Amino acid sequence: GIQVEQSPPDLILQEGANSTLRCNFSDSVNNLQWFHQNPWGQLINLFYIPSGTKQNGRLSATTVATERYSLLYISSSQTTDSGVYFCAVDDYTGGGNKLTFGTGTQLKVEL
Amino acid sequence: DAGVTQSPTHLIKTRGQQVTLRCSPKSGHDTVSWYQQALGQGPQFIFQYYEEEERQRGNFPDRFSGHQFPNYSSELNVNALLLGDSALYLCASSFLGQPQHFGDGTRLSIL
Numbered sequence: 293g294i295q296v297e298q299s300p301p302d303l304i305l306q307e308g309a310n311s312t313l314r315c316n317f318s319d320s321v322n323n324l325q326w327f328h329q330n331p332w333g334q335l336i337n338l339f340y341i342p343s344g345t346k347q348n349g350r351l352s353a354t355t356v357a358t359e360r361y362s363l364l365y366i367s368s369s370q371t372t373d374s375g376v377y378f379c380a381v382d383d384y385t386g387g388g389n390k391l392t393f394g395t396g397t398q399l400k401v402e403l
Numbered sequence: 404d405a406g407v408t409q410s411p412t413h414l415i416k417t418r419g420q421q422v423t424l425r426c427s428p429k430s431g432h433d434t435v436s437w438y439q440q441a442l443g444q445g446p447q448f449i450f451q452y453y454e455e456e457e458r459q460r461g462n463f464p465d466r467f468s469g470h471q472f473p474n475y476s477s478e479l480n481v482n483a484l485l486l487g488d489s490a491l492y493l494c495a496s497s498f499l500g501q502p503q504h505f506g507d508g509t510r511l512s513i514l
Contacts, residue, residue, distance in 0.1 A: 380445075387458055388434075390448040395445055
């Protein structure tokens with residue numbers, strides 16, 4: 293199956309700082325999603341971005357499918373951005389479209 | 404428009420018991436997937452249901468089984484519970500390979 297790796301594993305920011313999270317995947321994919329898991333365990337969709345660039349407020353994402361990576365940019369970080377960020381790719385091995393998740397980036401934003 | 408709903412939110416069981424978790428998909432979605440998330444790890448795919456059939460299965464033992472009903476809702480059953488089954492169980496729904504949307508999960512503790 294597809295392997296998904298994320299970096300960095302942990303990140304501590306001061307409020308207002310910017311950051312870039314990276315996701316590498318081992319094979320071509322039809323779909324890539326970024327999620328934010330808050331401290332209560334809720335997994336929130338951020339982006340559906342198989343290729344190209346999208347922006348949503350202070351967040352943006354870029355996927356370069358030919359080079360098998362995606363980047364999530366967080367600008368002017370806030371304490372509510374804390375949590376774990378996962379990227380996940382569709383893996384069609386076996387007939388369905390299961391999501392294979394990366395290892396996650398644990399983000400803590402401090403005042 | 405209700406999103407993906409899961410019940411119960413928390414559950415405590417003892418080793419050897421059996422448990423049933425429930426999921427109602429987002430309106431308009433016909434595919435349901437289940438994931439297990441152990442503490443500190445990313446979600447791991449258990450199985451996916453479409454048209455009341457198991458379409459894809461991850462690397463989980465037969466103790467894990469499921470069902471999808473004609474209204475697209477789904478159940479996850481786990482028999483002979485082990486301590487290692489303690490985890491957050493997430494349900495996701497989707498339509499025609501579009502992005503998967505997750506419920507808030509069921510937190511299962513095994514004593």
